[in-house]
Amino acid sequence: MKELEDRILKDGVVLGGEVLKVDNFLNHQIDPKLMQSIGNEFADYFSDKGITRIVTIESSGIAPAVFAGLALGVPVVFARKQKSLTLTDELYSTEVYSFTKNATSTIVISKKFLDKTDRILLIDDFLANGQAAKGLIRLCKAANAQVMGVGIVIEKSFQIGRQLLEEENYDVYSLARIRAFEEGQVKFVEKEME
Ligand code: G4P
Ligand code: NA
């Protein structure tokens, strides 16, 4: 998505070897116009999948997910990162390990908001090692809901997330695919390489 790639080149800051800071439009300040374009792009791509609900994870997945939900006309559920273990009977719950943060967290979705008739679109801001996405998939499976696709705003293609999801035959649609960071510069996957 050209508009997103241009914005990453303009406002993204490469930190260390493998982290892209995009807090000017996605992770702290949010650009609603850009989020709307992003939501529309996901909605177009997944329009024929009969999506009934979008699932994302707090906090940074919520903005793009809401605009995709608006465009598709479906509700958006965000998994919560649980701080305390309470009322687990009413929740689907799973553990997610973050390589970036070197920490495990518990993510939960209320059983009220996932149904076995659901056709789910997963949305997230970043795809790195794929652990958040795999955790969301486990929550959907626990509900016997069907995951119809995965929409990602920014994919770091040099990390293993996409491969893990493709091995399980998920359709992963990423709006920006980063091949590498070279001397602090973002390099995208070339179109003919996709
Ligand atoms: P994974 O789910 O793909 O395995 O990723 P990982 O655990 O490594 O990522 C942990 C957190 O860091 C996630 O946010 C993820 O979106 C974010 N992240 C991963 N790589 C980058 C990056 O290059 N840039 C930025 N800005 N974020 C990255 P989170 O902890 O869920 O936080 P939140 O922002 O959604 O609240
Ligand atoms: Na994030």
Ligand code: NA
């Ligand atoms: Na995220």
